[in-house]
Every structure is written in structure tokens, then in C-alpha cells.
Amino acid sequence: MLYFLCGFVLGGVLLITLGWKHQAMFGVLQPVYWHLLMVGWLMQCIFGVAYWMFPPFSKDQPQRSETLGWFTYGALNLGLLLRAVVEPWHSLSPRAGVGWLLVPSAVLQVAAVWVFVINTWGRIRGRRR
Amino acid sequence: MPTLSRCFLRGGLLYLAIGVIPGGLILLQKGTGWFPTLWVLLPAHTYLVLIGGLSQCTLGVCYWIFPRFGGGASRGNTTLAWCSYITLNAALGLVVLHPLLQVLYGDGAAHVAFASAGTLQVLAALTFVWHIWPRIRPSATVARRSG
Numbered sequence: 001m002l003y004f005l006c007g008f009v010l011g012g013v014l015l016i017t018l019g020w021k022h023q024a025m026f027g028v029l030q031p032v033y034w035h036l037l038m039v040g041w042l043m044q045c046i047f048g049v050a051y052w053m054f055p056p057f058s059k060d061q062p063q064r065s066e067t068l069g070w071f072t073y074g075a076l077n078l079g080l081l082l083r084a085v086v087e088p089w090h091s092l093s094p095r096a097g098v099g100w101l102l103v104p105s106a107v108l109q110v111a112a113v114w115v116f117v118i119n120t121w122g123r124i125r126g127r128r129r
Numbered sequence: 130m131p132t133l134s135r136c137f138l139r140g141g142l143l144y145l146a147i148g149v150i151p152g153g154l155i156l157l158q159k160g161t162g163w164f165p166t167l168w169v170l171l172p173a174h175t176y177l178v179l180i181g182g183l184s185q186c187t188l189g190v191c192y193w194i195f196p197r198f199g200g201g202a203s204r205g206n207t208t209l210a211w212c213s214y215i216t217l218n219a220a221l222g223l224v225v226l227h228p229l230l231q232v233l234y235g236d237g238a239a240h241v242a243f244a245s246a247g248t249l250q251v252l253a254a255l256t257f258v259w260h261i262w263p264r265i266r267p268s269a270t271v272a273r274r275s276g
Contacts, residue, residue, distance in 0.1 A: 038179070046186050053194075055130055083156065090160065102160030106153040113149045117142045124138045126130055 003040025003080075007033060028091040032084050039109065040080050047072065047116055054123040068119040072112045079108030130193055133210055137189030140218060144181025148174055173224070180250070181221045188213070188257055195261060196268040209260035217253035220246040 010033045017026040051069055056062035063069055082105040090099045130138075151170035158167045197204050204210070223246040231239035 038183075042183060046183060049190070050186070087156075087159065099160040099162070102156050106156035106160075109156075110149045110153040114146055117146045120142060121139070124130065124135050124142075126132070126135065 001041075003036050003044065007036035007041055010036060025092070028088045032087055035080065035083065039076070043113075044076065047076075050120055050123075054120065055125055055127075057123050064119050064122055068115050072116040072119070075108040075115070076112035079105045079112060082108070131204070133207065133214060134189040134193040136214055137185045137192065140214075141182050141185030141189060144177050144185065144221065145183070148177030148182050152178065176224055177221075180217075185217065188217075191261055195264040196266055197264070205263055206260055209256045213253045213257035213260065216249040216256065220249035220253060223249070 010029060014026055014029060014033060017023050020026070051063060057064040082101060086098060086101040086105060090102065151167075151174040154167050155171060155174065158164055192204070192210055223242045227239050227242040227246075230242050
């Protein structure tokens with residue numbers, strides 16, 4: 001819900017600044033705006049609901065691996081926050097050192113999704129007989 | 130969980146896992162400046178993640194948990210929902226395979242693939258809405274409590 005709020009605020013700022021003299025400065029926030037909404041809010045809500053209400057994996061491990069669940073949460077948020085700071089910074093002043101911080105951001109986000117898929121796969125099943 | 134929900138969800142997770150790879154590569158490109166041609170993957174990234182991944186996961190959960198008919202025994206016209214699953218995945222398959230079709234049969238084949246994918250995607254949306262519309266109502270328990 002925090003990303004929902006931040007995404008909507010950022011979207012509002014982008015709309016308000018449309019046609020401003022310094023609009024290009026705000027324009028670099030466009031990819032961050034989309035990813036806050038799609039990854040931070042929508043994808044994270046879907047992951048949260050799936051983790052909560054999908055059929056239990058087993059009696060002992062209803063969520064399969066809680067460690068992998070926390071890894072998904074940590075990696076997705078760390079990767080996204082890193083991107084939210086570094087991507088516009090790098091676009092405004094492209095310096096090699098700053099741009100390289102997007103590498104761990106990409107790796108963290110991709111790893112988060114893959115780990116979620118692996119951890120959730122076994123919970124997609126019908127009723128136990 | 131019903132079979133169709135399992136199909137939607139497994140398909141959705143697969144497309145999500147595949148779709149984030151071009152996204153990650155594009156972000157790497159942005160940071161390092163390597164291989165600017167990677168930007169051709171941007172439409173594939175957005176299509177696979179949004180339509181193939183997030184939409185299919187949402188449709189699968191809707192089909193599973195929305196209120197049912199006949200005291201929970203029936204999900205209504207399930208043929209429509211199956212049509213939606215098949216047409217959506219056919220559309221996704223055509224979009225994924227279009228570079229191959231372009232190489233093998235030229236630009237014309239790629240255009241036909243996109244046009245067919247677009248038509249199938251519209252059909253998928255229409256059939257799912259047609260199926261789920263009557264299920265958007267209070268569940269039997271809530272209706273009994275308020276009535």
C-alpha cells in the first residue's frame with residue numbers, strides 16, 4: 001500500500017509538471033513511476049495474497065519455505081528501492097559508478113520473482129483426498 | 130483449487146519468470162551501457178509480465194474464489210472460462226513466437242501473428258468477463274445473513 005501511495009503521488013507530480021519548462025527533469029521519473037505501481041504495488045499484492053491463501057504445501061510447512069518467502073520480500077523491495085533512487089540519478093548525471101548500482105537492483109528483482117515462483121509452484125494444486 | 134485456476138496460475142508464474150529476464154537485461158543495459166540493442170526486448174518484457182504473468186494470476190484467483198452458484202456446487206458456464214484460457218495463451222504463444230515466424234516466413238507472417246494475437250486477446254477478455262460477470266454478487270452466506 002505504501003508503493004500504491006508513492007506511485008500515485010509520483011504519477012500526480014508527473015501530470016502536474018506536464019508542459020513545465022523543467023519537465024525533462026521530472027520525465028526521468030517515468031520508469032520509476034511505472035515500476036513502483038506494477039512491481040511495488042500490484043505484483044507485491046499478488047505475491048502477498050498468494051502466500052497467504054494458496055493451499056498449504058504440507059501440514060508442517062503450509063507456506064513451504066518461510067525463508068524463501070522472506071527472501072522474496074527483501075530482495076524485491078531492496079532491488080526496487082535501489083532502482084527508484086539510482087535510475088533517475090543515473091539518467092540526470094550519467095556517471096559510470098552510479099549506473100553500476102543498477103546491476104544488483106536487476107539481479108535482486110529477477111531473483112525475487114524466480115524464488116517466489118519456485119516456492120509457490122508446489123502450492124498450486126487441487127483439494128487433498 | 131480447480132483445474133482451470135491451476136492452469137492459469139502455473140501459466141502466469143511461468144510467464145512472470147520468463148518476462149522478468151528481458152526486464153533485468155534492459156536495466157543492466159541502462160546501468161552499464163552494454164548492448165543497446167537489448168531495448169528491442171522492452172515490448173516483450175511488458176507484454177509477458179503484464180498480460181502473461183500478472184493478468185493470468187489474477188484471472189486464476191478470480192475463477193477460484195469468486196462466489197459460486199447452487200450453494201457452492203457450480204462455477205457457472207466454465208466453457209467460457211476455458212475458452213478465455215486457451216485464447217489468451219494462444220495469443221501469448223503467437224507474440225512469443227513472432228520473431229521466429231518473421232525469420233522463417235518474413236514480415237507478412239509477423240504482421241499476421243500480431244493481428245491474430247490481438248484478436249485472440251480480445252476474445253480472451255470478452256469470454257472471461259462473460260463468465261465471471263454473474264459471479265460478482267454477494268456470496269450465499271452473506272446473502273442469507275443480510276436477508
